[in-house]
Amino acid sequence: MKTLRNYLDKIKPNFMPGGKWAMFRSVFEGFETFLYVPATTSRSGVHIHDSIDTKRTMSVVILALMPALLFGMYNVGYQHYLAIGELSAVGFWTIFFFGFLAVLPKIIVSYVVGLGIEFVVAQWRGHEIQEGFLVSGILIPLIVPVDTPLWMIAVATAFAVIFAKEVFGGTGMNIFNVALVTRAFLFFAYPSKMSGDEVFVRTADTFGLGAGRVVDTFTGATPLGQVATHSGGDLVLHNIVGEPLSTLDYFLGLIPGSIGETSMLAILLGAVVLLWTGIASWRVMLSVFVGGLAMGALASLFPSTVYPGSMLSPIDQICLGGFAFAAVFMATDPVTGARTRTGQYIYGFLIGVIAILIRVYNTGYPEGAMLAVLLMNVFAPLIDYFVVEGNIKRRLKRARKA
C-alpha cells in the first residue's frame, strides 16, 4: 500500500496546474481520492466531518451489492445447466464460472460507457470526476436479463448518463435514478430483449463453455411472466423445466429473472450491510415492504382470474420479481428519494403499493417495481415540500398558543 501511495505522490506534480499532464487533473484526482481519503481539510470555521465521504459511501453500497451479484452469477449458471439438463454432471465452480463469464461483459460495458462519459464531461467542464456512477455501473448489469445484447446496454447506459444525470448537473442533481432510467430505456426501446420467455435464461454457450441441447420440457418464462400469461384455474408457478415452485424457492432465488433480482436472501444480506452502516434509510426500506405487503394483501382479498396476479399471496408478491431489489437498492437512493423523515415513510409506502398495483392490475407489465420507483422519484420533492410546509404550520400554531 505504501508503494502505491509513494507512486501517486511521485506522479502527482505532473497533474497539478503547470505540469505536463495538467489537462488530465480530474482523472488523476478521481483515482487518487478513490484509493485514499483526501488529506485536505476545511480551512475556516468549525466543521464536523464524518469520516465517510461520498466515495466511501459508494464503496459500501457496492459491498452490499456483492451477495446479489455473486448469487446472480451462480444463478445464471444454474439456470443454464438446468436448461440443458446437465446440472448434476457439473460442479459448483463450473456453474459459477459460467455465470461469471456471462455477467462480466455486462459489468465491463456498463462501467466503460458510463465512466467514459463521466470522464469526458468532467474534463470538458473542468470538474472533479464524480463518483455517482460507481454504484449505477454495477446496478445496471444486475437489473437486466442475462441475454440482453451488450450494445443495447451500452446505448441505454449512455442515454441514461447523459439525459438523466449530466444534463441535470451530474451526481447528486439527478431527478431520476440513473440505473432505472437505463432499464426503462431498454424496456421501452427493445421490449423483445427485456421481457418475454427468451432472454432470462441463457440457453446458448458462453465463450464456448457449457454448450448443449436444451431439454424438451424447457420454458424460459419467469414466475411473474407465468403469472401475466396465466388464464383460468389454479395458479401454480413452475421453474424452467416444469417443476412446481414454493415460497422458499422464491426466497432463495434459484428461479429465472434479471441477474441480481432473484434472491431475496442475497438482497437481504445487502440490506443488513446498508442498514448496519447507516448508509440507507431504514424508513424507506421498511415502508416499501409494508406498502407491498399491504397492497398484496388487498389484492389477494379479491382474487380474480382476470388479474391472475391477485391469486399470489402477499409474501410471494414481495419475494418475486424485482420488488425486493428495488426496495433495498433503488428506493433508498438518497438523491432521488424523499429526505424528510415523514416523507420517507410516505415515499416508500407508495412505491410498495404502486409496484404491486401495476404488477397485478396492469396486464401489460408483468413487473411494476421499476415504474413505481421512477414515478415516485418525480413525487419525492413534492412530498418533502408538503412535509416541510406542514411542519412550519404546526410550529406556527404552537407559537401563537403560547
Next chain:
Amino acid sequence: MLLSKKNREILLGPLSRNNPVIVQVLGICSALAVTAKLEPAFVMAISVTAVLAFSNVIISLLRNTIPGSIRIIVQLVVVAALVIIVDQVLKAYAYDVSKQLSVFVGLIITNCILMGRLEAFALGHGPWESFLDGVGNGIGYGLILVIVAFFRELLGSGTLFGYPVVPQCLYDWGYQNNGLMILPPMALITVACIIWVHRLRNKDLQEK
C-alpha cells in the same frame, strides 16, 4: 423592394435565430404528435405554412377594420376556415396521410404559432410583410418537424419516407429498431437536443 433587407430578415429570421419551435418554444404539441414518421411531418409542415401565410395576409388586410375587442374571434374564424380548406384538400388528394394526421390538422387552429404571429405581426404590418412572416415561420416550424421526424423514423423504424434505409445485414448482426423513438417522449428529447446544439452555436441565445 419586395425582398429588401428588412423583408429578408422577416422571411429568414424564423429559420434559425427566431425559430418558433426551438427559440420561442411554441407549437411543441404538434411537433411531438406528428413526427414519428417523415411523411406526415412533411405534410403537416406544408399545411401549417399554407394556413399561416394566408391567415396572416387576410388578417393583415382586415387589420384596420377589426374591432380590438373581438379580434381573437375574427382571427379564429379566418384560421378555422383555412384549416377546413386544407383538411378537405388533404382528404381529397392525400387520404392516407390525412388519416395518419387525423385530428392534428384540425388542431392547427389551436397551434400557438398561428395565434402568436397573427397577434404579434399581422395586426401591425402590411400584407406582403405578413405573407413573408407567415411563410418564414411556417418553414421554421416545418424545418424542426422534419429534422425530428428524420431521426425518429430512421432510428425508430429504420426507414425514411417509408423506404427501408437500414441495411438488412445490420439486422442480421443483431441490430434492432429503437421502439422508444416511436413514442412521444423521445420527440421531446430530440427537440431538446436540437435546442442544445442550436444554443451552442448561438451563444447570445443562452439564458444566464
